[in-house]
Amino acid sequence: MPDEPVVVRRSRRRRRTVTAYREGGQVVVAIPARFTAGEERRWVKIMLERLALQDQRRRPSDQALLARAQELSDRYLSGRAAPTSVRWVGNQQNRWGSCTPEDGSIRISGRLRGVPEWVLDYVLLHELAHLVEPGHGAEFWQLLDAYPKTERARGWLDGFAAGRELPQLAEGGGTVDG
Ligand SMILES: [Zn+2]
Numbered sequence: 784m785p786d787e788p789v790v791v792r793r794s795r796r797r798r799r800t801v802t803a804y805r806e807g808g809q810v811v812v813a814i815p816a817r818f819t820a821g822e823e824r825r826w827v828k829i830m831l832e833r834l835a836l837q838d839q840r841r842r843p844s845d846q847a848l849l850a851r852a853q854e855l856s857d858r859y860l861s862g863r864a865a866p867t868s869v870r871w872v873g874n875q876q877n878r879w880g881s882c883t884p885e886d887g888s889i890r891i892s893g894r895l896r897g898v899p900e901w902v903l904d905y906v907l908l909h910e911l912a913h914l915v916e917p918g919h920g921a922e923f924w925q926l927l928d929a930y931p932k933t934e935r936a937r938g939w940l941d942g943f944a945a946g947r948e949l950p951q952l953a954e955g956g957g958t959v960d961g
Pocket residue numbers: 909913919
C-alpha cells in the first residue's frame with residue numbers, strides 16, 4: 784500500500800470513472816459523487832492495490848534492476864554489455880546514473896525511483912552502453928539508437944530535472960471504469 788495519506792474526492796461530474804493519483808504528498812482517489820459508502824470502500828481498496836503494484840514495477844529492487852539490465856543488454860546491445868551489479872544510490876544528485884567499466888557495476892540515482900519504466904530503461908541502457916563505450920562519441924550514441932525511446936527519454940529527463948515532469952503514478956493503469 785502507498786505510504787502517503789489517502790484522500791477520497793467525490794465529483795459530481797464523474798459518472799463512471801475512478802482515478803487514483805498522487806498530489807502534494809497525498810494519494811487522491813477520485814470517485815463519482817453518487818457512490819455509496821460501500822462502493823467507496825471497495826473502490827478505494829482496489830485503486831490502492833493498483834497503485835501499490837504500479838509502484839513495485841516502477842521501483843524495482845537492486846536485484847530486479849540487475850535482471851532488467853541484463854535483459855536490456857541482450858535485447859538492444861546484442862548482449863555486449865555484461866553488468867555485474869546494479870544498485871540505487873542516494874548520493875548522486877547531478878547524474879542519473881554512473882558505472883565502472885572495469886568491474887561492470889552500475890549505479891542509478893535514487894531520484895529516479897518511480898519514473899516511468901521506459902525512462903528508467905533508457906538510463907540503464909545508457910550506463911550499459913558505457914560499459915562498452917566509455918565516452919559520449921558517435922559510437923556511443925549509435926549503440927543507443929537501437930532503443931526506440933532514446934530521444935523521448937532524454938527529453939523527459941530534461942523536463943524532470945527542470946521540475947516540469949513529475950512521476951505520474953496514476954497514468955494508464957490507474958483509471959478504471961466503475
Ligand atoms: Zn553518459
